[in-house]
Amino acid sequence: MGKDPTTFEHPLAGRYASEEMRRLFSDQRRFETWRAIWIALAECERDLGVRRITGEALAQMRAHATDLNLDVAQAREREVRHDVMAHVFAFGQQAPDARGIIHLGATSCDITDNADLILLRQGLALVRDKLLNLLDHLARFAARHAARPTLAFTHFQPAQPTTVGKRATLWAHDFLIDFQEIDRWIDRLPFRGVKGATGTQASFLALFMEEGCAKAEAHARVEALDAAVRARFGFPASVPVSGQTYSRKFDTLALGAVAGVGESAHKFGADLRLLAHMREIEEPFEPDQVGSSAMAYKRNPMRAERMCSLARHLFNTAQNARLTHATQWLERTLDDSANRRMTIPEVFLGADAVLNLALNVAAGLVVHPRRIDLNLRAELPFMATEDLLMAAVAAGGDRQALHERLRQHSMEATRRVTDEGAPNDLLDRVARDDAFAPVRDRLPELADPRRFIGRAPEQVAAFIAQHIDPLRQKHRDLLGRVAEVNV
Numbered sequence: 001m002g003k004d005p006t007t008f009e010h011p012l013a014g015r016y017a018s019e020e021m022r023r024l025f026s027d028q029r030r031f032e033t034w035r036a037i038w039i040a041l042a043e044c045e046r047d048l049g050v051r052r053i054t055g056e057a058l059a060q061m062r063a064h065a066t067d068l069n070l071d072v073a074q075a076r077e078r079e080v081r082h083d084v085m086a087h088v089f090a091f092g093q094q095a096p097d098a099r100g101i102i103h104l105g106a107t108s109c110d111i112t113d114n115a116d117l118i119l120l121r122q123g124l125a126l127v128r129d130k131l132l133n134l135l136d137h138l139a140r141f142a143a144r145h146a147a148r149p150t151l152a153f154t155h156f157q158p159a160q161p162t163t164v165g166k167r168a169t170l171w172a173h174d175f176l177i178d179f180q181e182i183d184r185w186i187d188r189l190p191f192r193g194v195k196g197a198t199g200t201q202a203s204f205l206a207l208f209m210e211e212g213c214a215k216a217e218a219h220a221r222v223e224a225l226d227a228a229v230r231a232r233f234g235f236p237a238s239v240p241v242s243g244q245t246y247s248r249k250f251d252t253l254a255l256g257a258v259a260g261v262g263e264s265a266h267k268f269g270a271d272l273r274l275l276a277h278m279r280e281i282e283e284p285f286e287p288d289q290v291g292s293s294a295m296a297y298k299r300n301p302m303r304a305e306r307m308c309s310l311a312r313h314l315f316n317t318a319q320n321a322r323l324t325h326a327t328q329w330l331e332r333t334l335d336d337s338a339n340r341r342m343t344i345p346e347v348f349l350g351a352d353a354v355l356n357l358a359l360n361v362a363a364g365l366v367v368h369p370r371r372i373d374l375n376l377r378a379e380l381p382f383m384a385t386e387d388l389l390m391a392a393v394a395a396g397g398d399r400q401a402l403h404e405r406l407r408q409h410s411m412e413a414t415r416r417v418t419d420e421g422a423p424n425d426l427l428d429r430v431a432r433d434d435a436f437a438p439v440r441d442r443l444p445e446l447a448d449p450r451r452f453i454g455r456a457p458e459q460v461a462a463f464i465a466q467h468i469d470p471l472r473q474k475h476r477d478l479l480g481r482v483a484e485v486n487v
Helices: 011-016 019-024 027-047 055-063 069-079 083-094 106-146 164-188 202-210 215-234 249-277 302-315 319-326 335-364 369-383 384-393 399-421 425-431 434-446 456-474
Strands: 150-156 159-164
Touching: 019 027, 019 069, 019 106, 019 335, 027 055, 027 069, 027 083, 027 106, 027 215, 055 083, 069 083, 069 164, 069 319, 083 106, 106 164, 106 249, 150 164, 159 164, 159 369, 164 456, 202 215, 215 302, 249 302, 249 319, 249 335, 302 319, 302 335, 319 335, 319 399, 369 384, 369 399, 369 425, 369 456, 384 399, 384 434, 399 425, 399 434, 425 434
Parallel strands: none
Antiparallel strands: 150 159
C-alpha cells in the first residue's frame, strides 16, 4: 500500500532516508530488541542460579523472540499507560510459562536504555559504512584531478591557485574526521547493564539472596549477571555507575559525532553550489531533470541545496541531546523520554539522508576543465607578476622601475576588466613593453598555472596513501556503495 495522503508522514522517513535506516528505528526492531534483552536477562539469571526460571519458560520466550503480537501490546498500553509493562504482558501471553519471570528484577530502563544503546551502535555502524564509501568516491575524484590547476579563493576572493583534486581532499578530510569519531564511539559506547530502579542493583541483590546466596555471594552474582548480559550484546563495558538511566551524556557524545557529518556535508554542499555558480564543477544532472518551472535553461544544484538543508536540520536536532542531559533531575526524570523518542531516530535518519546525497553527488561530479582554465587565466596574470618581476630583474632590469611598470599595467588591466568587462590583457601589455623584452619569450612559462600549485599533487597522493588506502584495505568488503536519490 502507498502512503496515506491524508495524514502527516515525516519527510525523513517517507522521502529522504534509506530503507535500512528506517528499519533500524522501526517499532518492529525496537520491540524485537526489548525481547532479546528479556531473553538474555532470563537466561543469564538462570545460569547464575535463579531456579524458578525453567527451560520451558525460556523455550517459549525464544520461540516468540520476533513474533510480535503488537496488537495485544497496543491494547494493553491504552489500559496501563506504560509501554514496557504492556509489552511484558503481550510477551507473557505468547510465553505463558514465562509470564512470572519476564523482566524479573528489572526496571524499565534495564530494557529500554540497553535497547537504545544497541540501536545507537548499529546506527553508528550504518553511518560509518556510508562515510567509508563517500571517502572512497572523493579520493577517486581527487586522484583523477590531483594536478589540474584551479583558482583558489580566500574570503571568496581570488587567491593562489590550488588543484581540483587538492580541494576535494579538503572535503574528504572533514568526512575522515567524522569517520574516525564515529568509529571510535562504535568501539567505546558502553552498555547500561542491569542496574535496577535507581542504579543500585538492589532488586537483583535481593533476587539472589532469595535463592539462598550469602551476601558476599549475592554481590558477586549481581556483578556476574551485569557482565553476562552485557557480553551477550558484544559491548566492551557497562557504565560504571548509573541512576535509573545511563548518563544522557553518552547521547550527546554519540549524536554529536553523527551531527558532525552534517557540518562536513554542509561545507561540501555549499562549496559545490559556489562552483556550480562559476560553472566549474556540477553535481549530476539527469537528461530529463527540470531545473526551474519558469526558466527552462536552469541547472540548479538541487542535490547540494538539499544536502545543506538537511544538514542544518541534523546538527540543530542533535542539540536536543545536550538539553536533555542538562535537565535530568537526580536519578532520573521522564521528560527525556518523548524528546529522545524523536531526537535519536531523527539524527540518524538525517545523517543517512545527507550521506545518501553526498554519495550520489561525489560518485557523479562533473568537471568542466575549459571553464576552470578560463576562470584561472582571468586572474593568473596578476599572480604571475612577482615571478615576472624576479625574472626580469635577474635578466638585468632595475627592480624599482620594473615594479612601477607592472603596477601601471596591472591597474589598467584591472580597470578594463571591471569597468569595460574586457578580458585580462596584463600579459599582452607586458609582452609589448620593451622593459620586459629580455623575458618576453619566457612569458608563457612564467604564467604557466602549474608553477603556482606548489605541492598540491603530492599532497593529494600522500593524503590518499596515508589516510584513505588503509581504510579501503581494512573495510574492502564494505566498498562499492552508490546511493540513489529519491524525489
